[in-house]
Amino acid sequence: MHAMINMVCRLGTDVETRKVGADGTLTMAKARAATKRRVKKDGEWKDADSWFSLVAFGREADKMAERGEKGGLCFVSGEVYAEEWEDREGKTRTTLEVKVDRFGSLEKRKPKEDQGGGYGGGGASHSGGGRSEKMDSDIPF
Numbered sequence: 136m137h138a139m140i141n142m143v144c145r146l147g148t149d150v151e152t153r154k155v156g157a158d159g160t161l162t163m164a165k166a167r168a169a170t171k172r173r174v175k176k177d178g179e180w181k182d183a184d185s186w187f188s189l190v191a192f193g194r195e196a197d198k199m200a201e202r203g204e205k206g207g208l209c210f211v212s213g214e215v216y217a218e219e220w221e222d223r224e225g226k227t228r229t230t231l232e233v234k235v236d237r238f239g240s241l242e243k244r245k246p247k248e249d250q251g252g253g254y255g256g257g258g259a260s261h262s263g264g265g266r267s268e269k270m271d272s273d274i275p276f
Contacts, residue, residue, distance in 0.1 A: 140215040140233060143208065143241065144168040147186065150203045152196060164196035165189065166203060168211065168233075187211075188218070191235035202240035212237040 147167040155163045166189045174183045189211060191199045203209060213236040217229050 137214050138216065139213070141210075141212045142168075142170055142187075143210055144170045144187070146203050146205055146207050146209060149205045150200050152200045155192075161193060162196040162200070164191045164199040164203075166199065168209070186231070187215070188230050188232040189213075189235050189238075190232060191238060195235050195238050199235065199238045202242075203238070204242075208241040210237070210239040210241055211235055 145168065147169050150164050150166045152162055152164045155161050168187050168189050169184045170187075171182055171184055173180050175181075189199070211233060214234045216232055216234075218232045219227055219229050222228050
């Protein structure tokens with residue numbers, strides 16, 4: 136049985152990548168991410184953070200490396216599990232880790248300098264100077 140998670144979070148670190156696998160062609164990406172929620176403690180509302188370690192492989196790792204940046208808002212979907220480890224003082228610690236199945240940045244894309252702005256370079260012009268009623272009625276909202 137697997138515990139799945141879908142979350143909107145902020146990356147708390149820059150994405151680190153490395154090549155893994157027998158032939159060194161598979162990309163692995165790691166980052167830390169946090170979610171924030173409001174909890175009522177001692178009669179007062181306070182912010183509480185939950186931290187997760189993200190691990191992605193292949194295409195999702197490439198997307199994470201390309202679009203993810205420290206502080207960036209993102210969507211993550213994957214399998215969550217608790218990873219136990221010992222700290223320097225010998226205490227057992229637990230980290231929540233997410234094996235990322237889907238990663239998406241929720242930040243606006245920055246325009247690339249070598250591309251023109253707008254929608255397709257401004258080519259065609261419309262005769263008549265305005266929108267037709269036919270066009271307006273085709274809009275589904």
